[in-house]
Amino acid sequence: MDERTQGKWIAYVENLGHGHYGKIKLVTQKHLDENLPAIGEIKSPHDANYIVLAVNAHADLLAACEEVSVMCLGEPMNVGTLAKVKAAIAKATT
Numbered sequence: 001m002d003e004r005t006q007g008k009w010i011a012y013v014e015n016l017g018h019g020h021y022g023k024i025k026l027v028t029q030k031h032l033d034e035n036l037p038a039i040g041e042i043k044s045p046h047d048a049n050y051i052v053l054a055v056n057a058h059a060d061l062l063a064a065c066e067e068v069s070v071m072c073l074g075e076p077m078n079v080g081t082l083a084k085v086k087a088a089i090a091k092a093t094t
Contacts, residue, residue: 009055011048024048035074062092 007028014022025038042048044089065085 001078007050011045011052013041026051029087062089065089 002051007030010026010027010032012027012032014025016022019094023041025057026040026042026047026048027036031038042051065088069082069085069089
């Protein structure tokens with residue numbers, strides 16, 4: 001069972017008012033709506049954006065890799081490429 005928080009992740013910058021901003025928090029809309037604590041805080045906006053992009057792309061990338069893996073079974077294909085796809089699937093699902 002997948003116990004991760006579902007939904008699109010956001011790098012939310014805490015607004016302290018008067019033009020001041022606090023920490024960058026990793027949240028979903030559910031965190032904001034229900035005033036739940038952030039899953040983490042990041043100092044670098046570049047790192048926060050990278051994490052959010054990777055997490056939000058995870059399901060789509062995994063589905064594409066799985067589809068390619070199934071399509072290539074029994075087909076003549078570069079064995080090395082198929083091995084990389086299968087390794088990426090294994091890494092994303094463990």
